Amino acid sequence: MRPMTEAARSGDEPDRAPAKEARAPGSRGGRSRGGRPAGLGPWFLVLPALLPILLLSAGPLLYGIGLAFTDSQSGRTEPTEWIGLLNFRDLRHDTLFWESFRVGLVWAVGVTVPQFLLGLGLALLLSQDLRMRWLARTLAIVPWAMPEVVVGIMWRLVYHSDAGILNETLRDLHLGDGSDWLAGLSSALPAVIVVGVWAGLPQVTVALLAGLQNVPRELREAAAVDGAGAWRRFRTVTWPAIRPIALAISALSFIWNLNSFALVYVLTSGGPGGRTRLPMLFAYEEAFRYGQFGYAAAMGCVLVAVVSVLLAVYLVGRLKGADQ
Amino acid sequence: MKRAGPGPTDHPTDHPTPGHSRGRAALSRPSAALSRRRAALSRRRAGVPRRGRRRAARAGQYLALLGYLVFLAFPLLWLVSTAFKPPTELATLHPTWLPERPTFDNFRRAFDEQPLLRAAGNSLLTAGSAAAISVLIATPMAYVMARHRSALSRAATGWVVVSQAFPFVLVIIPLFLILKEFRLIDEPAGLVLVYVVWSLPFALWMLAGYVRAVPRELEEAAAVDGAGRLRTLVSVTAPLLAPGIVATALFTFITAWNEFFFALVLLKTPEKQTMPVVLTHFIGTEGVADLGPLAAAALLATLPSLVLFALIQRRITGGLLAGAVKH
Structure with a gap:
């Protein structure tokens, strides 16, 4: 389960009115912004949270980047040594890693895009006055609250070759005998992607629902009066209003999906034949099964670098599109 | 609106x-x-034709809604149904949607097969401590973030956003090594620490929102009446913040209760493992599992999260909406 409020809220963060500072109570009013220290009070309040953050989140990130340039291994007695770019040179020729990388990208795109489209559709439906909407709203939130492991187990039961409901339904409809979805070389990845879409739908839907509140109703009504069809109303009125949130949530869910681990670990553990071995699973095995800490850290670095570039290109491209 | x-x-x-x-x-x-x-x-x-088109559009909307309902609900129904099926029904080649002879036997067998009670206890302890600690240290910082515009709070806000993109691959190995240095591997305390740090960004975000919702004027009035800073915080701000603090704590609890990756890496002794890790033990090395108890255990493990989430759902989405509406 992932928190997602950031996606929708970050939009309104930068424009908090600075005028408010002038009203800050007591002696600290308006000072902090000029760079002058605001007294020891705030530091005292911030420190309990700041220490663990620095120690266990910012620190490890830098440490991890450093590890990528060493030959660190688990359970070794000799001291770890700097080996420069050797890990990265090895990675370049590691076909297994690149295969896993490819699977990871297919997974992330394959989950994020349908998730976004389905979430948008659901959000638009839920903002209408339809009967049974309460049921859809409740059901749409449920996957968010479920442990990922349980989601994985649940879909294993659905996909089960004999006792699964999917194959039984297919047999009932005379659409063939069904198959062992999670074990088939070609069906495993799509099957896992469907689960990924199901599991992440709530966050996207809720964010977009919040975004739909930004749609100026007067504009939509005016467009309706002018006789604009549903598609044109969406294109010209709704979409521009929810665009920033749509952008944020699609980028975020792409990252979340690349980071996902538990779902696929429970469903297939990366099998069959590595067809669903996401980079996270690969790095996990490399680090905690084979003990290659340095090498696994290098994988992490490559992954982060490529993903940052992809995201930057996506966001810059989209933002440019907005200007035109 | x-x-x-x-x-x-x-x-x-x-x-x-x-x-x-x-x-x-x-x-x-x-x-x-x-x-x-x-x-x-x-x-x-x-x-007149437009009316017919409108009807058709409505019908289409209901059809789409029905599609969503089926997609969202059928795996859940299947999980519940499997949990109540006797072994003979699970072994047939033609499973039915509903159990013909519903039984609670799977639940009893689930407790026999895996130490579910102990796992639930471990999860409760880790998630509970993580929630309490993270709220305890996040509330003061969230207060500063919301009330002071300093470089510090800007940096904190930036970090909250960046942390969403945190690459776990890169963080888990150093985290493992650091915790090993402090002898916190295979200790619940180590996992609690990780959960606290991991849930801090969201806790800070939620809490800062709740602090902003407390009118500054109230604090100023208390100051004018001669209340000291601490007194103002304790007797004016804290009571108004309490519901937000509870919601944040519950959300942190759910996140930690559901978490799998860190628990898998950091806890090795079976006696110390948390619920999600123990659930995976139902699935054998060959991927074969006793379906009935597996479904029953999965259902039980989900109940606490679902109940708590139902309690705070409105607060989370409500807070989200408030944030999105306010410009």
């Missing part, structure tokens, strides 16, 4: 009724006078 979030306040459904519907009133609900004018306008503009 129309509330569109998944809150419970559903509007009275306005269905296409003759005379009122042609102006696409169902799409938006303008005031009565406005809608009358609009209906008259569109009646003039569009003939």
Whole structure:
């Protein structure tokens, strides 16, 4: 389960009115912004949270980047040594890693895009006055609250070759005998992607629902009066209003999906034949099964670098599109 | 402004009724006078065919909604159904949607097969401590973030956003090594620490939002009345923040209760493992599992999260909506 409020809220963060500072109570009013220290009070309040953050989140990130340039291994007695770019040179020729990388990208795109489209559709439906909407709203939130492991187990039961409901339904409809979805070389990845879409739908839907509140109703009504069809109303009125949130949530869910681990670990553990071995699973095995800490850290670095570039290109491209 | 979030306040459904519907009133609900004018306008503009199209559109919407309901609900129904099926029904080649002879036997067997109670206890302890600690240290910082505009709070806000993109691959190995240095591997305390740090960004975000919702004027009034800083915080701000603090703590609890990756890496002794890790033990090395107990255990493990989430759902989505509406 992932928190997602950031996606929708970050939009309104930068424009908090600075005028408010002038009203800050007591002696600290308006000072902090000029760079002058605001007294020891705030530091005292911030420190309990700041220490663990620095120690266990910012620190490890830098440490991890450093590890990528060493030959660190688990359970070794000799001291770890700097080996420069050797890990990265090895990675370049590691076909297994690149295969896993490819699977990871297919997974992330394959989950994020349908998730976004389905979430948008659901959000638009839920903002209408339809009967049974309460049921859809409740059901749409449920996957968010479920442990990922349980989601994985649940879909294993659905996909089960004999006792699964999917194959039984297919047999009932005379659409063939069904198959062992999670074990088939070609069906495993799509099957896992469907689960990924199901599991992440709530966050996207809720964010977009919040975004739909930004749609100026007067504009939509005016467009309706002018006789604009549903598609044109969406294109010209709704979409521009929810665009920033749509952008944020699609980028975020792409990252979340690349980071996902538990779902696929429970469903297939990366099998069959590595067809669903996401980079996270690969790095996990490399680090905690084979003990290659340095090498696994290098994988992490490559992954982060490529993903940052992809995201930057996506966001810059989209933002440019907005200007035109 | 129309509330569109998944809150419970559903509007009275306005269905296409003759005379009122042609102006696409169902799409938006303008005031009565406005809608009358609009209906008259569109009646003039569009003939009768438009009404048929509107009906078709409505039908399409319901069809789509039905599709979503099926997609969202059928795995859940199947999980529940499997949990109540006796072994003979699970072994047949033609499973039925509902158990023919429902039984609680799977639940008893689930407890026999795996130490579920101990796992639940471990999860409760880790998630509970993580929630308590993270709220305890996040509240003061969130207060500073919301009330002071300093470089520090800007950096904190930036970090909250960046942390969403945190690459776990890169963080888990150093984290493992650091915790090993402190002898916290295979200790619940180590896992609690990780959960605290991992849930801090969201806790800070939620709490800062709740602090902003407390009117500054109240604090100022207390100061004018001669209350000291601490006194103001304790007797004016804290009571108003309490519901937000509880919601944040519950959300952190759910996140930690559901978490799998860190628990898998950091806890090795079976006696110390948390619920999600123990659940995976139901699945054997060959991927073969006793389906009934597996489903029963999975169902039980989900209940606490579902119940708590139902309690705070409105607060989370409500807070989200408040944030999105306010410009």
